[in-house]
Amino acid sequence: MRILLLGKNGQVGWELQRALAPLGELIALDRRGAVEEGMRPGEGARLCGDLTDLDGLAATVDGLAPDVIVNAAAYTAVDKAEAEPALAYTINAAAVDVLARAAARNDALLVHYSTDYVFDGSGERPWQEESPTGPLSVYGRTKLEGEEAIRASGCRHLIFRTSWVHGARGGNFARTMLRLAVERERLTVIADQIGAPTGAELIADVSAHAIRATLRNSALCGTYHLAAGGETSWHGYASFVIEQARRLGAVLKVEEIAPIASADYPVAAARPLNSRLDTRHLREAFGLHLPDWRQGVERMLREILE
Numbered sequence: 679m680r681i682l683l684l685g686k687n688g689q690v691g692w693e694l695q696r697a698l699a700p701l702g703e704l705i706a707l708d709r710r711g712a713v714e715e716g717m718r719p720g721e722g723a724r725l726c727g728d729l730t731d732l733d734g735l736a737a738t739v740d741g742l743a744p745d746v747i748v749n750a751a752a753y754t755a756v757d758k759a760e761a762e763p764a765l766a767y768t769i770n771a772a773a774v775d776v777l778a779r780a781a782a783r784n785d786a787l788l789v790h791y792s793t794d795y796v797f798d799g800s801g802e803r804p805w806q807e808e809s810p811t812g813p814l815s816v817y818g819r820t821k822l823e824g825e826e827a828i829r830a831s832g833c834r835h836l837i838f839r840t841s842w843v844h845g846a847r848g849g850n851f852a853r854t855m856l857r858l859a860v861e862r863e864r865l866t867v868i869a870d871q872i873g874a875p876t877g878a879e880l881i882a883d884v885s886a887h888a889i890r891a892t893l894r895n896s897a898l899c900g901t902y903h904l905a906a907g908g909e910t911s912w913h914g915y916a917s918f919v920i921e922q923a924r925r926l927g928a929v930l931k932v933e934e935i936a937p938i939a940s941a942d943y944p945v946a947a948a949r950p951l952n953s954r955l956d957t958r959h960l961r962e963a964f965g966l967h968l969p970d971w972r973q974g975v976e977r978m979l980r981e982i983l984e
């Protein structure tokens with residue numbers, strides 16, 4: 679079996695390199711691409727991993743004819759996307775459309791990631807897969823357009839909507855809090871946005887299990903919510919990170935972590951207040967357990983700090 683992984687050096691992509699390796703021959707690309715190994719030096723074809731190169735991307739999938747395409751690449755700078763909507767659209771929607779059509783042509787399974795930011799954040803009930811969407815930001819809107827392109831293409835697919843991703847490698851909220859806690863005595867952190875921090879390791883491992891199951895049973899194809907168990911606010915998340923980091927011996931300057939409202943934290947892109955994702959469909963379809971978010975965060979902190 680041949681697997682094509684795009685975005686291999688992002689938080690999720692990095693963990694997928696590990697989790698997908700035992701499933702088959704893995705061709706992992708970042709935006710710089712690679713040269714396919716030929717029989718003789720210089721003979722290999724150029725492999726494109728750049729999601730802004732739509733023709734290169736289609737040619738790469740057709741050339742490799744993979745059994746599975748896993749797309750971990752995305753435009754993830756939420757505030758910056760408000761000023762760069764065209765680029766965000768190309769990477770999060772147009773390129774995904776190209777991948778979905780190529781998957782359909784090559785009868786490949788397409789695995790893709792989406793976000794809690796496709797929802798408008800109203801209410802307090804966890805969102806289900808079929809709940810009405812209503813993105814508040816360019817990032818959320820372009821991610822939703824990517825999902826819709828996949829569903830319209832007719833390709834076999836798995837779309838995993840996840841939330842608040844963290845990994846030991848790459849930029850994320852926990853790392854930002856650790857950095858600020860060294861520099862400042864007081865942090866102000868939003869306490870009225872509720873969701874679940876989810877580890878890139880967990881996402882990658884669940885993806886590998888789900889891919890194996892779906893290759894044996896196409897009825898499992900579809901859109902699933904994939905987030906760690908439990909819920910918290912960004913303030914609760916920050917407080918846990920600081921407390922655990924101290925327990926692990928980190929020397930931090932911070933003395934106060936003040937809870938604030940979203941309205942008191944002006945940013946370019948609006949975020950949903952309710953980012954809770956109901957993961958029952960995923961757990962039941964694949965027979966998996968999703969551990970509490972604290973477990974993944976603690977593990978990441980150990981990896982960073984010990």
Ligand SMILES: NC(=O)C1=CN([C@@H]2O[C@H](COP(=O)(O)OP(=O)(O)OC[C@H]3O[C@@H](n4cnc5c(N)ncnc54)[C@H](OP(=O)(O)O)[C@@H]3O)[C@@H](O)[C@H]2O)C=CC1
Binds near residue numbers: 691791841844
């Ligand atoms: N991060 C989060 O909190 C959440 C993420 N998601 C989704 O999960 C998936 C994985 O996210 P995550 O791993 O955290 O994201 P990261 O930002 O860590 O990784 C995204 C990767 O995409 C790459 N990329 C960006 N533009 C291009 C391009 N034009 N061509 C090729 N690669 C490109 C980046 O490369 P480079 O480093 O070179 O820019 C980076 O390696 C995404 O679909 C994201 O939307 C969903 C919910 C939450």
Ligand SMILES: Cc1cn([C@H]2C[C@H](O)[C@@H](COP(=O)(O)OP(=O)(O)O[C@H]3O[C@@H](C)C(=O)[C@@H](O)[C@H]3O)O2)c(=O)[nH]c1=O
Binds near residue numbers: 755858868871
């Ligand atoms: C740095 C900082 C952020 N915040 C707030 C802003 C924001 O609402 C929240 C998180 O900040 P971030 O910039 O990490 O958030 P953001 O980049 O919006 O994170 C999102 O990324 C995309 C890719 C997703 O798909 C989402 O699931 C989510 O993880 O915390 C504070 O309240 N205080 C602070 O000091």
Ligand SMILES: [Mg+2]
Binds near residue numbers: 754755756
């Ligand atoms: Mg961010």
